[in-house]
Each structure stands twice: as structure tokens, then as C-alpha cells.
Amino acid sequence: MSEHIVPVRIYLVIFLSLLAGTALTVIAAFYDFRWQLNTIVALTIATIKATLVVLYFMHVRYSMRLVWVIVASALFWLAIMFALTFSDYLTRGWLSVGY
């Protein structure tokens, strides 16, 4: 398996998508969506941008499976850190047991 060279055309498309995503986040921030939707919209755009960078600029899409496993492990441990922390903080005071 020799090295995959990503064509310039793909780099250009990703680059323009990233710029468009940035413009979109800024525009969306000035609209008042209901509830927590502003945060969700901003984070969704950021996640899409980050995914494009990882897959194409960082060549993960064309890398060996072991790289995929390592990237996935990062997300997995990040999820554990957030899930366990907030399973504590967000649930405090749910039960009034009178300490």
C-alpha cells in the first residue's frame, strides 16, 4: 500500500467549506433561536468543520485502520470524561434527601 496523495481539488473544496462554515456560524450567532438551539447550531457547525479537517487535511480518510482506531479512542475517552462528570454535576439536587 503506497501513500495516497489527496488531489488539490479536494483540498480547495474543503478549504472553501471551512470558510463558509465560519461565515455561517457568525451569521447564526446573531439570530435568536429558541431554547439552547444557538449553542447546538454553533457546535454542529464546529463539529462538521473539525470532521472535514480530520478526514481530508489530516488524511485520516485515506489512512490505515489503526489510525481510525486511535482517533475513535480519543473521542471515546473524551465521552467518558464528560459523561461521568456531568452524571454527577447535572444530577445534584434531583433527590431531596436532607443532608
Add this chain to the structure above:
Amino acid sequence: MESHATIQDIHAHRALQHHFENMEQQREAGTLGMWVFLVTEIMFFGGMFLAYTLYRSKFPADFASASNHLDITLGAVNTGVLIVSSFTMAMAVYFTQTGKRRPQILCMVMTLVLGLTFLGIKGVEYYSKYEDALVPGRLIPSRPFNPVVAQEGDHDPHKLHLLPRATVPHVEMFYWIYFAMTGMHALHMIIGAGLLTFLIVFSVKGRFDPEYHSPVEVIGLYWHFVDIVWIFLFPLLYLLGRHLGHGG
């Protein structure tokens, strides 16, 4: 003893280390190692993103007030600068892979210049926070955290505009997190600028070619990672207050 010499040994690349079979194996090992390092970096920044999420959920109005004081234009321009620099970095890798040395060096120099531009703009922002006494605690002993709170109807952008239920100590919490996260990010940018300088020097010396360019690839991975951190920092730090500003 049986000889294990192959055709690859005879034509071995000068950059091939003795413990690798061939250039491809060496390159893949390098990429893999870099990704493992980046996982530790993700967890490192992840801890700070966790602190941010936790305190923001506790003090939403305070965080929105503090975020409104940041300069959205400079933040957005800096996001653009980093994205262009990521593109030029990707192109530097491309031109190294295809063996075009002039555009390769040009792309590296552009990436370095854009990285330094980012740091310059960040410096301008830090200075304005210093002027408004928004650097938290006593990080700067002669100017402790002491912002002027704007009264109703006062639109002075240098004063702190508190939304209902927001308090100054909780705004300070935002600025601790802001300076910790953007500061660590800036430190990574400074290290990245150093690494790029190394890449430029060695490219001029002609050390990299389509067969051997692991340092370019690996430093590229690092540069893109730092870009990704900023892609999340920008909306979370600069944009969260905009919609809360009217009606909160």
C-alpha cells in the same frame, strides 16, 4: 547465516532508520505515533473544555455578559487566518509528496506568516483586555481584575455590560477560562511556528522528497489539530452571548 538482504537494502533511502523494514513502514509508524500524541492533546484540551462547559452551565448570564465583551470581528478574522494557514499547510504536504520544492517552501513560509498573524491579532485582543482590567486575578500585579461596570444606557464598549443576574466574580471565572484556553492555544501556535521554521530550513536544505517527508506530514497533523481547537474555541468563547444579549 542466511542473508536477508533484499533489493530494498541496496537502494535504501538515506533517511531510512535501521529498525524499519522500508520507508513506508517508517512513515506509517511516525504518523501513528503522532496520532497517539494528538490523543493526549485532545484529552488535555478536553479537560479545559469540560471546565468551560461546567461553569457555563452554572453561570449562563455571567458567561454571556463576559463573551459579549470579546471582539467578534477579530475572533472571526483569526478563525479565517487559521483556516487559510491549514490550507497552505495541507498544500505544503502535497507539494512535498509530489516533489515540487519551490511551492513547498512557499506554502510553508505562508503558513508561518499566517500563524504569526494569528498571534499578532491575539496580542491586540489581549492588550485590550489588559486595558479594560479584565485579566483575571492578579496575573498582572499592577492591574488586577477590576472592570468598570456600565450603568443602564451607557454604551461604552470598554465597560462591562452585565445582563440580569450576572455578577462580576462570575465574569472573572469566564476570563480565567478564556485566558487559560486561548493562552494554551497560543502556546501551541508558538511551538508550531518554531516547528515550521525547522521545516523551512530543512526544506531549503533539500532534506525532504516524495520518499521521505514524515516531518512535514507529522507537523502538518499538529498544525491542523491546533486549528481544530480554535474551530471549537471561537464559537464557544466569542459567540455564546450574542443571542442572550437581547432578552437573555
